[in-house]
Amino acid sequence: DIVGFTKAASCTDPSALVQYLDFLFGQMDDVCEKLCVEKIKTVGDCYMCVGFESACVLHESATSRVVAVAESLHVIAARTCLQSKPMSIRVGVHAGPVVTGIIGKSKFTFDLWGDAVGVASRLESSGLPGCTHISVDVYDKLQDKTAFTPGDPVEIKGKGTLLTYISKANP
Numbered sequence: 001d002i003v004g005f006t007k008a009a010s011c012t013d014p015s016a017l018v019q020y021l022d023f024l025f026g027q028m029d030d031v032c033e034k035l036c037v038e039k040i041k042t043v044g045d046c047y048m049c050v051g052f053e054s055a056c057v058l059h060e061s062a063t064s065r066v067v068a069v070a071e072s073l074h075v076i077a078a079r080t081c082l083q084s085k086p087m088s089i090r091v092g093v094h095a096g097p098v099v100t101g102i103i104g105k106s107k108f109t110f111d112l113w114g115d116a117v118g119v120a121s122r123l124e125s126s127g128l129p130g131c132t133h134i135s136v137d138v139y140d141k142l143q144d145k146t147a148f149t150p151g152d153p154v155e156i157k158g159k160g161t162l163l164t165y166i167s168k169a170n171p
Contacts, residue, residue, distance in 0.1 A: 002077065003088045003129040005045040009120065012083060014033030023043065024080045031072045035065045040100075040112050046124075047073070050098065050112055063095050063141045072131040078130070094135040122156045123164065132167040138164045 002024075009017055025042055032039050032049050034171040036056030040048040049069060051062030058065065077089040096116030102108045119135055127133030139148055149165035 001090050001124055002045040003090060005082075005087070008082050008087075009045075011053050016121055017082075018081050020080070024076065026074055027076045027080065028069075032171065034073075037065050037069045041109065045063070050100075050111070058079075061065050061141065063093075063138055065125055066093055066143060067132060067134070067138065067146060071167065073129055074132070090127040090130040091132040092120040092125070092127055092134075093132060093138050094119040094123060095137045095141060119156055119159065119161070119162070122154065126154045126164075128166065134165050134167065136163045136165070 021042075025047060026051075028047055029035075029039055035051075036058055037049050037051045040050055042048070049066070051066040051069075053062045055063070056065065060068075070093060073089060073091065077087045080087065091112060094116045096114065096119070098111050098112050098114035098116050100110065101149060102155075103109055103127075123133040133154075134148065142148075146167060148165035148167050151166040153161045154164050156162050
């Protein structure tokens, strides 16, 4: 999620806004492809992607690849200005089972569902600009490979209070 996007969008020409998002999301697509992470969709200024364990020959875990994508996206956002201002993003990452597919009878769109999606979304919305907000599940998988700082506990609807960790990007 791009921090401050709604305010910036309110005073930006719509075609310039679409050009900005197309350029930004195109760069994000390239990073995802390089790291074998699947882009699921964009919704406004949100970019949703997922790493699958069996989908890559890079010999790194899906969790590791998704966090690497997140760190790259922070750098891309900081270097891609909107209205001559560098932007920052908030990212939420959680690990767990998901289901993918297409549902409904019209306007078919590939999507992703599961508890992991909801937790990652809550981590993103409660995160800090320029940081990747991760769950304890992600921390447990990557604590020996990546530096994280303890974050504030987060209230997650239907789950209660969860411990979190933060990885600060260096754009």
